[in-house]
Amino acid sequence: MxxxxxxxxxxxxxxxxxxxxxxxxxxxxxxxxxxxxxxxxxxxxxxxxxxxxxxxxxxxxxxxxxxxxxxxxxxxxxxxxxxxxxxxxxxxxxxxxxxxxxxxxxxxxxxxxxxxxxxxxxxxxxxxxxxxxxxxxxxxxxxxxxxxxxFLSFDKRLAIFLLDELNKSDSDEITLTQDQIAKYIGSAREVVSRMLKAFQNQGILEQSRGSIRITDKNKLKHLI
CATH class of the missing domain: 2.60.120.10 (Jelly Rolls)
Known part of the structure; x- marks a missing residue:
């Protein structure tokens, strides 16, 4: 009791x-x-x-x-x-x-x-x-x-997810693996990997093992 x-x-x-x-x-x-x-x-x-x-x-x-x-x-x-x-x-x-x-x-x-x-x-x-x-x-x-x-393109779905995760934390770092992100948004890890790489090439984020650091939140918002 x-x-x-x-x-x-x-x-x-x-x-x-x-x-x-x-x-x-x-x-x-x-x-x-x-x-x-x-x-x-x-x-x-x-x-x-x-x-x-x-x-x-x-x-x-x-x-x-x-x-x-x-x-x-x-x-x-x-x-x-x-x-x-x-x-x-x-x-x-x-x-x-x-x-x-x-x-x-x-x-x-x-x-x-x-x-x-x-x-x-x-x-x-x-x-x-x-x-x-x-x-x-x-x-x-x-x-x-x-x-x-x-109804949403994958880049928008991923951008919304990353922004939601940022809002839950007090830092610009998201500690999730690509596998976890894929499960959360209903996609394949390979698709997540390609899009994160594209975001990285645009200067939106940086990736390290098991984490993502958002370097330009405004660019990420503009994707939505």
Missing amino acids: LDKNELTYVATHFDFWDKLNPLEKNIFENNIVKVKYNKGFNLHSSDSECLGVLLIKSGGLRVYILSEDGREVTLYRLSPNDVCVLSASCILNNITFDVHIDAESDTEAYLLNIGAFSRLHSQNVYVENFAYKNTIERFSDVMWAFEQIL
Whole structure:
């Protein structure tokens, strides 16, 4: 069972908490635990059992789909204080596609197991609304991901991705490999490599093993 401070933190991110009756709060408290996942660990896939709902405390998760030829298409990424509901997709009606969830880095989270969440979801409309609201919000990210793949040229997609990564950090360096970038934007490593080389030739960035340094952010913005 979580201590008082942990429970307070968790309650602020599950906004249905105040709508639970005493019995439901007891179910919640007795079925939520702290979990840790190492970088690269696969939490959820089409072959795994339904996990439950996750609240990320530190680290990050990547939610993606896998094509028949093994290509990964990132749907969205989750950061500290984000809630992951698709890890409990087995109880959400009309969610019929298989998603995979990996730890992007060493991650700590709070997991409300699927049994407890399913029970609360079925008997409390506020829990049900929370689940569907979160899912709808994330599907906005999914639509954005597919819009980029379908309608934007690859140089624009890569430029948008690099700028987003810059905005998450306080430096001009992005510590990602070409393989990682390819997975995040749904492309092949060879395509990423060629475009990064083109950006480098234009004086936009410099590459080193496992990292990219943006040398001209304005030029990068002009590509969008």
